[in-house]
Amino acid sequence: MSDSKHTVKQDQDVIKQHNKQLVLDVIRTRRPISRSEISKITEMSATSVGRIVGELAEEGLVRETSLTSTGVGRKAVMLDIEPGGRYTIGIDIQKKRIVIGLMDFSEQLITAKELKHTSLESSSEETIVLMAGTVLGLLEERKIPASKVAGIGIGTPGVIDYEGGVVQFSSTLGWREVPLAGKIEESTGIRTVIDNDLKVKILGEYLFGAAKGSDKTVLINVGTGIGSSLIINGDIFRGGSNSAGELGHMTINPHGNLCECGKRGCLQTYIDESALLTEARKVRGIGEIGELFAAVRANEPWAVEIIDRAALHIAVTINNIVCLYNPDTVILSGDLVEEFGEILEWLDRHCSVVVWEPFRDSFQVIASQLHGRSIVLGAGALALHQVTHN
């Protein structure tokens, strides 16, 4: 008997917590909004909505705004998020730079700091100290107490145990089994979540950028790293061990180029930045990828040939991903797309040949809209979600 009583009690707490979360989510997504509209949407009683809004206001998360006419002459008090009620930190770790962003409760990016660093020259310990110090400095500078920070979210390339907060393996960073979330939490006192950078990136595009309004979206990243991620019905698709979407080592041709992984014909040997540079350097001693793009723009045949072959293989990849995932939107991101936007036209031409006909009109291809900021914004959103829903 006491057992079942305990269960009922617990259930009530769970329901109360759920209802509070629901009201906060409704305000966040439909602000400004009146109490009666919240009642209508949530099907909760006016009394309950009133109590919950009171609690949220007391916690500094929600505020009343101006009176607004509701159409029939009556005026209602509208509710909005209190932007300064909570903050989140989003961190984007890449090979050569780290970007740390501060978002307010309305998920606006207030400020971002870019740290030049080279993961290959500094250990994971040094990198962690650098990040934690920068976060604390940023909060100090803005006079934001750590208690007002809902969480830190980090997007990082590699195989990530996002439940355990561990970077299991990242060839980009040269890290193995780094307990990143725990270390950052220890140094800052702020709850921290981590995930694979492309999973965080698609979350950013889904919430704030190119994928708004689509919920069957694939993101394909082509640059120094090759990868993909998928959002389906609002959830990040993870596969068995959070490693779904590892595009770079899909086999394009079993008798093709040898890859650094030891097998032949991996996609990344056809389209990633180092593959394009290796090809280009057979013809001309160029330094950076930008020089290749310049040569294409100057219509030099060897450069056009290199980019055209890459575009063909990206189009093939789009076909293969569309066949397996059947998305309605494909977002392209990464340096190749962001620094050489003309590639979209080339892709369009190749796709009209290599995409299987029944799928040809089933999806749109668009470029990332948030560019350098999608991981920071997505990581912040991940932190906010994890904290407010757990």
Add this chain to the structure above:
Amino acid sequence: MSDSKHTVKQDQDVIKQHNKQLVLDVIRTRRPISRSEISKITEMSATSVGRIVGELAEEGLVRETSLTSTGVGRKAVMLDIEPGGRYTIGIDIQKKRIVIGLMDFSEQLITAKELKHTSLESSSEETIVLMAGTVLGLLEERKIPASKVAGIGIGTPGVIDYEGGVVQFSSTLGWREVPLAGKIEESTGIRTVIDNDLKVKILGEYLFGAAKGSDKTVLINVGTGIGSSLIINGDIFRGGSNSAGELGHMTINPHGNLCECGKRGCLQTYIDESALLTEARKVRGIGEIGELFAAVRANEPWAVEIIDRAALHIAVTINNIVCLYNPDTVILSGDLVEEFGEILEWLDRHCSVVVWEPFRDSFQVIASQLHGRSIVLGAGALALHQVTHN
């Protein structure tokens, strides 16, 4: 006010219906089971469990079985499914045959009828009449009233609108926009659901066969058709328009063989039955695929070469699917695997080379266990699930 009262009333009905379903599911999956064990698992009161069990018994779905000792000397009445309480029909439509199976409420296959037919020689109307007639005949023969049949489930190759019950396009059957579910319902008076055959097949393997206990499972079918399906956390992965998993037209080589779809290097041009036959016939005038397998078993080099190349491309496909879906289990099915089981060893050898190293130990490859019956069983389960959960 009346609105909110209505909502509360509705919620109570929903909860009651949900609880009844829950009790039935617990009995189905853990039978035989006592009332008190059901209470413990569901956290429902003894009174509620007693009432629900009473209702289920009255509807002929559940029965009491023998008394069993519960360990401390007391004896409890155990509950079990009434196998004859409900029946389901599962139908597997392929190019050259249709299999219609009758399952009881414990999901045992009682009987199955195989109809030789050639879809290319008969219209969809004729095929529908044939199927509906056979279903009614089967029920007549077994003296089962249609009212005791929970539903008909159908698995069929092609692009299926499973919500609308329409075969949108099936190149295997030569059908376009056939409202299959509605037509069968009309002719039999029994509620009917349809889905893509491989999605139904993986459901069968997940519930009854090779994928029991795994819930991140991919099925790859290699035979007259090429395709795949995925179950993740118990749900069939559908993609944007129920077309996820269309493996056959993934591009293996953009400069490869021309496919019937008009593009180059589609996977099916390397591994499907007609591709293997076309190759074999360049060397010898064989009729059926079995003759190719016989030649391999006789160690004839040309035949070994054909199957070895197919095995390489299937291994490449396993790698590509594992990279994108990250499953823990890969089930292989279809004629090639079922009629030439030796291929598994060849695949093992190729996979050890072409699967990306970090994924190599992350999944197991197994052969379908239900062979010719997985679609029938899966279709029956689909029908039962749709009917009992809606």
